[in-house]
Amino acid sequence: MNKQVDTVIFDLGNVLIGWDPRRLYRQLIDDEAQMEWFLRDVCNSEWNEQQDAGRPWTEATALLRARFPEHAELIDAYHLRWEETLVGALDDSVALLAELRTRGVRLLALTNWSQETFPIARQRYPFLQWFEGIVVSGEEKLIKPDPRIYQRLLERYAVDPTSALYIDDSARNVAAAEALGMQGWWFRDAEGLRQRLVELQLLDTPLSEATHG
Numbered sequence: 001m002n003k004q005v006d007t008v009i010f011d012l013g014n015v016l017i018g019w020d021p022r023r024l025y026r027q028l029i030d031d032e033a034q035m036e037w038f039l040r041d042v043c044n045s046e047w048n049e050q051q052d053a054g055r056p057w058t059e060a061t062a063l064l065r066a067r068f069p070e071h072a073e074l075i076d077a078y079h080l081r082w083e084e085t086l087v088g089a090l091d092d093s094v095a096l097l098a099e100l101r102t103r104g105v106r107l108l109a110l111t112n113w114s115q116e117t118f119p120i121a122r123q124r125y126p127f128l129q130w131f132e133g134i135v136v137s138g139e140e141k142l143i144k145p146d147p148r149i150y151q152r153l154l155e156r157y158a159v160d161p162t163s164a165l166y167i168d169d170s171a172r173n174v175a176a177a178e179a180l181g182m183q184g185w186w187f188r189d190a191e192g193l194r195q196r197l198v199e200l201q202l203l204d205t206p207l208s209e210a211t212h213g
Helices: 022-028 032-041 045-052 057-067 069-080 091-102 118-124 126-130 147-156 171-179 190-199
Strands: 007-010 017-019 086-089 106-111 133-136 164-168 183-186
Touching: 022 032, 022 069, 045 057, 057 069, 086 118, 091 106, 091 126, 091 190, 106 147, 133 147, 147 171, 164 171, 164 190, 171 183
Parallel strands: 007 106, 007 164, 106 133, 164 183
Antiparallel strands: 017 086
């Protein structure tokens, strides 16, 4: 059986910090279908993932501008106006993070994020300072679900995987963590996560639930 969990490892994007390039491109492309085409066939998730893996933004945008010169300004905006793709802190999740911190739970983060844009998030969201450490894919030149980036976090911070809970909004990233011996939680909303944290005795049962018991 797994040990008592004493370490919680968070993914960041769309778990604690909302992110959606549509927030920017709805300002730049009036037609919704055209916007979806642009984000599917030009600045798509596979292209963006390479920046998470460490590719410089100048190289990334140059590659696309060569292929789609008529969309050069829109391509450049992905980088130059990247901060506008941030939706904001997900307050209910951040509240759980604060509760865990208050209880003295060890907190780490593992995120697929460009090393060039992550400093913007660090400056914008003070709660990122609550983590003992954050492993950023762009800095490591590795991205989830590659098991090597999980191993890097485990080794760097001397984490016993059997005493860790890993939280991510990507099911494949959760599966990769579980394959290394961690407990995993596929994040869909803060309420579901709270229930799991209560089950693991990392948080107390909310008063509203206790009164129904």
